[in-house]
Amino acid sequence: MDNKQTLFERIGGMEAVNAAVEIFYKKVLEDETISHFFTNTDMKKQLAKQKAFLAYAFGAPLAYTGKNMRDAHAHMKLNEAHFNAVANHLVSTLQELNVAQELIDEVVEIALSTKDDVLNRKPTETPAV
Numbered sequence: 001m002d003n004k005q006t007l008f009e010r011i012g013g014m015e016a017v018n019a020a021v022e023i024f025y026k027k028v029l030e031d032e033t034i035s036h037f038f039t040n041t042d043m044k045k046q047l048a049k050q051k052a053f054l055a056y057a058f059g060a061p062l063a064y065t066g067k068n069m070r071d072a073h074a075h076m077k078l079n080e081a082h083f084n085a086v087a088n089h090l091v092s093t094l095q096e097l098n099v100a101q102e103l104i105d106e107v108v109e110i111a112l113s114t115k116d117d118v119l120n121r122k123p124t125e126t127p128a129v
């Protein structure tokens with residue numbers, strides 16, 4: 001495999017990110033442990049923001065103009081269980097789309113790299129995952 005390609009390219013570009021985000025939010029909204037966070041959310045805008053963020057985080061050559069992960073989530077007082085639920089929906093989405101496990105591993109690594117920010121905690125508070 002050509003590792004000089006970004007994860008974004010290897011995963012299948014914008015088309016793959018778009019498909020993943022559509023399925024991912026269906027799962028999120030069906031999960032009653034977390035769906036209430038999105039009660040007042042414009043999901044059309046949210047999907048567009050998440051597509052842009054993930055494309056950027058996977059190395060797409062585009063500028064991300066949305067909020068950073070700490071500012072976007074700070075007011076929600078999210079906990080580990082909320083984060084894990086979201087991460088699990090992301091993984092099962094990618095599995096459903098038959099994304100190779102090694103690419104899923106890279107996605108998980110990127111998702112986990114946002115965890116301290118999403119949960120609004122200091123990096124030193126990170127427990128072993």
Ligand code: HEM
Pocket residue numbers: 034037038040041042046049050053065066067068069072073078082083084086087111112114118
């Ligand atoms: C890997 C972890 C996560 C990533 C990458 C992520 C990504 C994002 C992005 C890109 C935005 C939009 C920021 C903007 O407004 O510019 C956002 C907003 C939001 N996220 Fe997350 N998120 C993560 C985890 C979570 C979790 C665990 C929850 C709750 C269970 C959550 C709930 C929300 C909500 C409710 C919004 C705001 C929607 C609104 O504006 O109404 N996120 N997130």
